[in-house]
Amino acid sequence: MAEPAILIVEDHVKMADSISKGLEENGFTTEVAYDGFIGKRLSDAKDYELIILDINLPQINGYELCAHIRKKNASVPIIMLTAMGSTEDKLLGFDQGADDYIVKPFEFRELLARIKALLKRVQPDPKSLRVLRVADLEIDLDSKTVKRGNISIDLTAKEFLLLEFLVQNKGKVVSKADIAEKIWNITFDTGTNVIEVYVNFLRKKIDKNFPVKLIHTHIGMGYILKAGDDANQN
Amino acid sequence: MAEPAILIVEDHVKMADSISKGLEENGFTTEVAYDGFIGKRLSDAKDYELIILDINLPQINGYELCAHIRKKNASVPIIMLTAMGSTEDKLLGFDQGADDYIVKPFEFRELLARIKALLKRVQPDPKSLRVLRVADLEIDLDSKTVKRGNISIDLTAKEFLLLEFLVQNKGKVVSKADIAEKIWNITFDTGTNVIEVYVNFLRKKIDKNFPVKLIHTHIGMGYILKAGDDANQN
DNA sequence: CATCATTTTAAAAGAAATCTCAGCTTGATT
């Protein structure tokens, strides 16, 4: 099935579309229902990641719809979004099972923040897989492990930092000055050649035994991490 | 174990006491801190069911305190409660990891509704997550007991905390700085070596008499808990 | 207040990582 989406039930077309657009720009998938009846049909038909509900809706009002959704799906987060700002209204909303209640007018950024706060509760961080890849090189920032293909590679702390920096800038040439600052906290005026030495260490470990080299030198400029050999770069 | 309580960090004594009274009337247990420093101490010392945070606090402001709490306890719900109602303020609050943000003045019944809505989200898992496992190591957070295979292991309080932290981050390298902050509440600039000593204590108890070691050192990076020896990672 | 367990400090030895240095190789320029 398609990725989970956010359902927006709102009869003001402009408002609905602007929320939808804003959310999509922030990486969410959305579906819009312009009245309560369609909202009900959609929410019955599939499971949403989150539902945004206006209260003054044609056909079925937001409170009823909220109660209906809750009866069938205890876990989907629901945000009520309405012009009615009295405490009584809010309490009614929470009573029907809403998780949050936002009064119009509001700033989109606040809605977004509240959506994120709520989603954080429901899907406790999908294991924050912090894994970076370049070609068949894979570096895991959590376990601090590195693999090329399916061969594990042991790196020391400095080597790992350097590789991480290169991977984060894959496809870009990074100067020795940048590296010196980032990894060694020095200003690269000192007559040291640690960087060359460590690039050499890295090459021995991640490139030497593999046909495709990943670390490339641009003389006078710095180093770049990418697949493809020096012949066909640019 | 004592029943979980709600922590209220708020310097306006009348406000704090009135919230506390209202919550107790509704069946909650509460504790009050009248400044940020005490709030920090309390939140460090034990796990709360929920935390209500004022922002304009003496000593430590609410944003900092919120970030601090989040770093140590990812899951406790935090409600910010403040007179500063601009969207910027709210976004800042959510950025620090708050779950809700209520602007004064507000009605108590709304606060109560929002607390309930939030708790509804958090409660569901306390049963299953109370026992953590890594390989044949089993640690029970309720009874504070530890077993390896079917051999019981006695740990002291600090040893248990350290092991719990490692287990919660199983498969990830945790730095000594992280450990120092989480377990000792120090900033790890102090020239102490308690951490090494305690890792050594733990190893004697949970690894020494077993063929498969669980605690592994990544020199210059930290420690990681996982099955499998350093040779065949992952 | 004496005792015992726990926590923390201190110090030494060992292991591993980091860095320096000198000589070598490669690439750019003429």
Add this chain to the structure above:
DNA sequence: AATCAAGCTGAGATTTCTTTTAAAATGATG
């Protein structure tokens, strides 16, 4: 091709990090 600058490499010195032991502080208990 000759020259010079830039980068590479291997060996070993230096430094840092980790482990381990022992003993001193701290705290809890009766």
